[in-house]
Amino acid sequence: MNVDRSLQVLERHLFQAIVDTAYMVGVSAAIALVIGVLLGLLMYLTGHPLLIKNRSLYGIVGFVINAVRSLPFIILMFALSPVAVAITGRQIGWQAATVSLSIAATAFFSRIAEAAFLDVDRGVIEASIATGASLPLILWEVVIPEALPALIRGISLTLISLIGFSAMAGAIGAGGIGDLAIQYGYNMYDDVVMLVTVVILIVIVQLLQLGGDLLAQATSKK
Known part of the structure; x- marks a missing residue:
């Protein structure tokens, strides 16, 4: 094992590798969180007997x-390759990978968001309806604040999953x-390059x- 060669490889490529991973995870997470919350809310509202x-x-x-969730990520990437090319103009690279990463993460996080909303005490919803609160008011003042700690934990879980997916895409x-x-x-x-990447x-x-745990604790009302 040539340690000097390993250090040269890390010096040339490590920073760019971290930047590419940050782009893949950051862009995909932003898309997944926005669409995932909306889909989670949609499923919560259409599945809730009181709403x-x-x-x-x-x-x-x-x-x-x-x-979408039933497909292994590698298969999803190959299946969405034409879509990635149409959107980004690239077949490889972090830009192309972001398409399948976003879709996989959106499907993953939407279920987490739905579960977070479902954990909101039904009695609180009933009390809000009894006072004549409108649906938007119930969502913004009751459902989302009550579900926020669970949503934050779900965001951290989604980001961690995206790290794994991005490594697979790489x-x-x-x-x-x-x-x-x-x-x-x-x-x-x-082994040096492998060890450094694993540690990172x-x-x-x-x-x-x-x-995620600290932020969830800070926003928890319990």
């Missing part, structure tokens, strides 16, 4: 989300830390989990 229950719409949305040409680990660590039998991923995940 705007609509089992048909709930079933359609749930089926689509479950269909293995097939999307760049990022996963690409660095596969190309220069695994394929070239470079572990540190990032630990920081995301710690930050």
Whole structure:
């Protein structure tokens, strides 16, 4: 094992790999959080007997989300390759990977958001309806604030999942830390590069989990 060569590889490629991963995760997470919350709210509202229950719409949305979640991420990436090319003009790179990452993360987070909203005490909803509160007021003043700690934990979980997905995407040409680990660590039998990339991923995940837990505790009313 040539340590000097490993250090040269890390010096040339590590920073760009981290930047590519940050772009993939950041852009995908932003899209997933906005659309995921909206889909989670839609399923919550159409599935709740006290609000705007609509089992048909709930079933359609749930089926689509479950269909996306049922596909392994690698298969989803290949299936969405034409869509990625149409949107980004690229077949490889972090830009192309962001398309499938966003869709996978949206399906993942929407179910987490729905579960967070469902955890809101039904009695609080009943009391709000009894006072004559409108649906927007119930959502903004009751449902979302009560569900916020669980949503924050769900966001951190989604970000961690995206780190794993982005590493997987990197293995097939999307760049990022996963690409660095596969190309220069695994394929070239470079244990130093592999160890550094693993440590970086572990540190990032630990920081995301710690930050999510602290923020969730800070916003919890319990």
